[in-house]
Every structure is written in C-alpha cells, then in structure tokens.
Amino acid sequence: MPENKGNSERSSPHLRYTGCRTWAARSTPTVEVRDGVHVADSATITIEEAGKLWIKAGEAAGLERTTIDQRKQHLNLHIVPLAGSVKLTKVTAPWIRSFQDDLRGKGRTPAMVKRVTVSLGSILADAQGRGLVVRNAVHELSKARSGTKASDRRAKAKLRIGVDIPTNEETRKILDAAVGRYRPLIVTMIFTGIRSSEARGLRWEDVDLKKGLLHVRQRADRYGKVGMPKSEAGQRTLPLPPIVVNTLKEWSLVGPKSEAGLVFPNQAGNIEFHNNMLHRGLWEAELAAGLSIPTDKKDEDGAPILAPKYSGFHALRHWYASWCINRKADGGLELTAKAVQARMGHSSIQVTFDRSSRLTSRGRSLL
Structure with missing residues (x-):
C-alpha cells in the first residue's frame, strides 16, 4: 500500500x-x-498595582521628591482612571494606541499624552524586572516608530522670537524694569542661562567675581532639597559678563545673609521659593515693562487682568541659548554647538542640536 x-x-x-x-x-x-x-493572566497584576510598585521602587532608589510627585500624578490622575484595572498581560501595542486615544478624548494635550505614555512604559519595565509581564508594549511601539524620529524632529516648530523667546529689546526692558531684591537674580539668569533650581542652590563659594566665573555645582528643588545637578553635564563653569559681576558685587553687600552661603536666599536666609522668584521677580518685571497679554479675568473694578507675556524662567534660558548660538553680526556670541552644550548643561550634543535647530533670534546685542 x-x-x-x-x-x-x-x-x-x-x-x-x-x-x-x-x-x-x-x-x-x-x-x-x-x-x-x-505569564498567565492569573500570575500577573493590574496596571494600578504595578504602578504602586513602580512608585515604591523610585522611592527606594532615592529619586527626587519632584520626580516621585510626577510619577504619582501620572498614575493617579491619568493612568488609573482610564486603565487602572487592566491586567498587564492585556497591554499590547494596539491597546496602547487605544489608551492614547482615550487620553486625547479626555482633553489631555499631545505633550501630556506623550509623558503619560512614557510613564506607562516605565511601569511595564519595572514589572518586567519583577517577572510580572513579558512584553513592554510601549517600548515595542516606540521601536516601531523609530524610523519616524527624524521626521518628527523636522516637524517641530521653531521657537519663535517674540512669542517663545523674548526679543533683545524685550529682554532689555525686563532688565530696566527689574528692581529690588530680585533684580540680581534676573540679571544672573539672563546672562548665564542657569535653571531656576540652579539659581536657588547657588552659593557664594561657587561664584568667582575676580575671575568672572560661576560654577554650577548643586541645585535646590521646589521643596528646598539640595542635591547635585540632574546630570554630570549639569556641573559646569560659566563666564560672567561685566554686568553680572558688577550686579553681584553690589548684591553681596546688601543682600540677605545665609548660613548656607546662598547667593539668592529669601529674607530669612533660606532657600527661596520658586513661586516667589517667578511671581515677585520675573512676572512683576515683565508687567512693569509692559510685556503682558490679556486674560479672561477682570478685577473688582471690572478692568481686565493682564498676565505676563512669558510664563516661566525657561524663556530667559531660551534667550541665553539663542544669544550663544547667533552670529556676532546678529548680536550673538557665535559659539560652536559643543560650547553651547557645555554652557547649557545639556546631557548630550544631540539635545543641543535638537534645541538649537529650533532657536532663532536676531537683533542688537544687550552688552
């Protein structure tokens, strides 16, 4: 057969x-x-349970309080309400897409959707390390999109002069309008590009007025906790223009004394609150300089309440970066990308390229 x-x-x-x-x-x-x-469904846990383990892991690792707070916000405000009861084994790439659609449907901005997705990927990575899930769908989706990163970068709009970055004339107006105890802070931040946390943690021992140098060696977070800069590149030395040197010389004589040797302490000599620096310093200077935008609110007399045109210190940092990058003919310093990276404290040259490609500012130099 x-x-x-x-x-x-x-x-x-x-x-x-x-x-x-x-x-x-x-x-x-x-x-x-x-x-x-x-990993069987019965052997895994929900996203909410995994998120709590993720937060505990961050606390055990000694992450900054601000980072832990951000984790809790992403988990409790954005992830748990929409997907807290979902088992980890049910999280696939298509599910992630659907989750992102749900976030957008709830009014989350594109930037927030991206940040929350990154946090979800971090939760899954922590769960992977615990053997609670095999796949990390967020990372898989990211790899699938890796070929579009270049086009995504090209699609980013440039930071606009007069919209995202103060013009040279606007910066000059801020300098002229800044008075009182916050003027030295504003002058220093404009001409060094340091972050607000770095300004809060700055000590006199890190400022060499004779040589005109400022050393960034520590930072203070919004809770007043002092620590090292977030990355090794954050530790850097910056040149001080004469306007900063002269301003700080005077400030060293009349400013509040601090046992910790802080350059910009509050009246009690302790670490200054970020909101005080922002509201009483930058915002008041902007409003006094006439740099304001209308709001939907009105005061008791029915007059419109104005808001500062530039909402945060990042605008001053953008201005400093553009000043470093621009040609000398346009009032800039015309530094190399590597030199700009060093001054800004960027963790990599790619970060500098990405940021600098979006900066543009021209005009007469302030100095």
Missing part, C-alpha cells in the same frame, strides 16, 4: 513546526509558552 505523504508530513514533529512557524510567530502567547517565558 503506497505511503500517504500528506499524513506523514502532518505527523512529523519537524515538519509540523516548520509548517506552523508563520502562525506561531503571529501568536505571541504561543511563542512565549514555547520559549518558557509566558
């Missing part, structure tokens, strides 16, 4: 595996079971 090849092929373990290879590759659970790494 002739041999039935079809039955023989179906009964052969080797041929059966070969014939089903494509199907198996498409069936992730089957692949995971075959490789001995599958």
Whole structure:
C-alpha cells in the first residue's frame, strides 16, 4: 500500500513546526509558552498595582521628591482612571494606541499624552524586572516608530522670537524694569542661562567675581532639597559678563545673609521659593515693562487682568541659548554647538542640536 505523504508530513514533529512557524510567530502567547517565558493572566497584576510598585521602587532608589510627585500624578490622575484595572498581560501595542486615544478624548494635550505614555512604559519595565509581564508594549511601539524620529524632529516648530523667546529689546526692558531684591537674580539668569533650581542652590563659594566665573555645582528643588545637578553635564563653569559681576558685587553687600552661603536666599536666609522668584521677580518685571497679554479675568473694578507675556524662567534660558548660538553680526556670541552644550548643561550634543535647530533670534546685542 503506497505511503500517504500528506499524513506523514502532518505527523512529523519537524515538519509540523516548520509548517506552523508563520502562525506561531503571529501568536505571541504561543511563542512565549514555547520559549518558557509566558505569564498567565492569573500570575500577573493590574496596571494600578504595578504602578504602586513602580512608585515604591523610585522611592527606594532615592529619586527626587519632584520626580516621585510626577510619577504619582501620572498614575493617579491619568493612568488609573482610564486603565487602572487592566491586567498587564492585556497591554499590547494596539491597546496602547487605544489608551492614547482615550487620553486625547479626555482633553489631555499631545505633550501630556506623550509623558503619560512614557510613564506607562516605565511601569511595564519595572514589572518586567519583577517577572510580572513579558512584553513592554510601549517600548515595542516606540521601536516601531523609530524610523519616524527624524521626521518628527523636522516637524517641530521653531521657537519663535517674540512669542517663545523674548526679543533683545524685550529682554532689555525686563532688565530696566527689574528692581529690588530680585533684580540680581534676573540679571544672573539672563546672562548665564542657569535653571531656576540652579539659581536657588547657588552659593557664594561657587561664584568667582575676580575671575568672572560661576560654577554650577548643586541645585535646590521646589521643596528646598539640595542635591547635585540632574546630570554630570549639569556641573559646569560659566563666564560672567561685566554686568553680572558688577550686579553681584553690589548684591553681596546688601543682600540677605545665609548660613548656607546662598547667593539668592529669601529674607530669612533660606532657600527661596520658586513661586516667589517667578511671581515677585520675573512676572512683576515683565508687567512693569509692559510685556503682558490679556486674560479672561477682570478685577473688582471690572478692568481686565493682564498676565505676563512669558510664563516661566525657561524663556530667559531660551534667550541665553539663542544669544550663544547667533552670529556676532546678529548680536550673538557665535559659539560652536559643543560650547553651547557645555554652557547649557545639556546631557548630550544631540539635545543641543535638537534645541538649537529650533532657536532663532536676531537683533542688537544687550552688552
């Protein structure tokens, strides 16, 4: 009796595996079971439970309080309400897309959707390390989109002069309008580009007025906790223009004294609150300089309440970066990208390229 090849092929373990290879590759659970790494639904936990473990891991690792607070906000305000009860094994790339759509449907901005997705990916990564899930769908989705990163960068709008970055004339007006105890702070931040946390943690021992140098060696977060800059690149030395040197010389004689040796302490000599620096310093200077935008609110007399045109110190940092990058003919310093990276304290040259490609500012130099 002739041999039935079809039955023989179906009964052969080797041929059966070969014939089903494509199907198996498409069936992730089957692949995971075959490789001995599958996690059953009953053996995993929910996103909310994994998120709590993620926060505890961050606290145990000594992450800054601001970072822990951000984790809690992303988890409790954005992730748990929409997907807290979902098991980790149900989180796939299509599910992530649907979750992002739900976030947008709830009015979250594109930037917030991106940040929350990153946090979800971090939760899954922590769960992977605990053996609670095999796949990290956020990372898989990110890899699938890796080919579009260049186009995404090209699609980013330039930071606009007069909208995102103060013009040279506007910066001059801020300098002229800044008076009182916050003027030295504003002058220093404009001409060094240091972050507000770095200004709060700045000590007199880190300022060399004779040589005209400022050393960034520590920072103070919004809770007043002092620590090292976030990255090694954050520790840097910056040249001080004469206007900063002269301003700080005077400030060293009349400013409040601090046992910690802080350059910009509050009246009690302690670390200044960020909101005080912003509201009483930058915002008051902007409003006094006439740099304001209307709001929908009115005061008791029915007059419109105005808001400062530039909402945060990042605008001054943008101005400093543009000043470093621009040509000398346009009033800038015309520094190399590597020199700009060093001054800004960027963790990598790519960050500098990405940021500098979006900066543009021209005009008469302030100095």
